[in-house]
Amino acid sequence: GAVVSQHPSRVICKSGTSVKIECRSLDFQATTMFWYRQFPKKSLMLMATSNEGSKATYEQGVEKDKFLINHASLTLSTLTVTSAHPEDSSFYICSATESVKAYEQYFGPGTRLTVT
Amino acid sequence: LAKTTQPISMDSYEGQEVNITCSHNNIATNDYITWYQQFPSQGPRFIIQGYKTKVTNEVASLFIPADRKSSTLSLPRVSLSDTAVYYCLVGDGDTDKLIFGTGTRLQVFP
Numbered sequence: 036g037a038v039v040s041q042h043p044s045r046v047i048c049k050s051g052t053s054v055k056i057e058c059r060s061l062d063f064q065a066t067t068m069f070w071y072r073q074f075p076k077k078s079l080m081l082m083a084t085s086n087e088g089s090k091a092t093y094e095q096g097v098e099k100d101k102f103l104i105n106h107a108s109l110t111l112s113t114l115t116v117t118s119a120h121p122e123d124s125s126f127y128i129c130s131a132t133e134s135v136k137a138y139e140q141y142f143g144p145g146t147r148l149t150v151t
Numbered sequence: 152l153a154k155t156t157q158p159i160s161m162d163s164y165e166g167q168e169v170n171i172t173c174s175h176n177n178i179a180t181n182d183y184i185t186w187y188q189q190f191p192s193q194g195p196r197f198i199i200q201g202y203k204t205k206v207t208n209e210v211a212s213l214f215i216p217a218d219r220k221s222s223t224l225s226l227p228r229v230s231l232s233d234t235a236v237y238y239c240l241v242g243d244g245d246t247d248k249l250i251f252g253t254g255t256r257l258q259v260f261p
Binding site for chain 2: 039041076077078079080081126128130139140141142143144145147
């Protein structure tokens with residue numbers, strides 16, 4: 036099946052610094068990638084949708100200047116958390132789809148971000 | 152945005168059948184219903200997907216009534232390794248956005 040990787044799997048950073056998380060589709064070309072955020076014991080919340088070569092579409096309440104998304108190629112999307120604060124600590128999960136049917140999503144393993 | 156709701160938690164014993172229901176009374180007309188399994192600190196893993204009636208694969212069955220306002224994931228004979236959180240994913244009828252359900256934490260006991 037389709038494989039999606041994320042890097043790093045876990046990161047700890049100091050408040051005020053920026054952190055970049057990579058999401059890669061390893062064996063398929065992803066027309067669309069999604070970024071989710073998940074708090075402990077809560078469901079996944081969609082942050083943004085990105086298509087290769089175009090600007091990401093952010094969900095209501097998600098600051099686009101704080102969560103920078105770049106979808107530079109059909110196999111790579113990055114999420115940069117700028118000027119991170121402790122409240123940004125969360126589990127970030129990406130997913131990718133190779134078809135126009137967005138429900139056929141393949142999820143990455145997630146990245147746990149801890150901001151101290 | 153209509154909420155997609157699931158029971159918070161369920162308990163079962165090994166070998167039993169478990170049925171988890173997701174309520175989605177404002178589902179988008181043309182979207183499929185997908186179920187995922189998630190272990191702690193991992194990304195969701197695809198279980199099964201369907202549009203209507205019944206779908207079965209090697210690990211689960213999915214029952215969808217004609218009005219598609221709910222769906223039931225059926226795990227035939229659970230084992231300890233099925234202890235996880237299960238989510239449904241459906242399209243919202245108003246926004247067409249895919250929305251995860253609230254999640255059901257399944258605990259399987261020996």
